[in-house]
Amino acid sequence: MVLLCVAGGEITPLIEVFYFDTVLNLKEMIQDALGVEIGRQTLVYDERALLDDEEIRHCIFGQDPATVTLRVAPLPEGTKIAVQLESSLKQGSMRTRETDSVADLRNKIERRWGLRNCSISLFHLDIQMNEDLPLSAYYVVDGAKIDVQVTFLEEGR
Structure with a gap:
């Protein structure tokens, strides 16, 4: 071996x-x-x-x-992939590009799921993704599962 x-x-x-x-x-x-x-x-x-x-x-x-x-090898420019999103609040899918940043995906999730006054962390293959990096750095490909961890912040902070 x-x-x-x-x-x-x-x-x-x-x-x-x-x-x-x-x-x-x-x-x-x-x-x-x-x-x-x-x-x-x-x-x-x-x-x-x-x-x-x-x-x-x-x-x-x-x-x-x-x-x-x-x-x-990168996908042709502009090609979108579907990722599966899972959290304790919601599940669903979203289309994105492998070249989008983790922050871009987080922002899309916030808007589409209507999340406010919270902190969102994204995980792929049990690794927390850094918002400054592209999704491709974490091998996020078509059909990939992204775990979405939502922490609600206290009002007035």
Whole structure:
């Protein structure tokens, strides 16, 4: 077994693969873990793009866990994705772009859900998202689930 750290975004999962697995098998595991379609993934190790048919044992990873960089091909400009929103108050879906910031999505949620005098935090894959970063930094793709945490503020503050 080889333990690989998949870097490239704000979420860095650890994935175990067998020596005889292929890079394509690894991409399938990444799709399962992050939701990123295989066709949009490029994996890079030691400044070299890994080929789908390469076996993991031929990649000569140095340390354990080795770090593989995931590069995600962007969607065509202007393409919207649907994200699933879940909170203790409400559930629903919303269309957005992967390039929108986390703050942009939070503002859309506030307006559409009619939330005022509250603090909203957004989570994807159990990681709290930084408002200054784009959704793509957290691998928010079509169909992604976003957990919305709403905290109401006391009046007069």
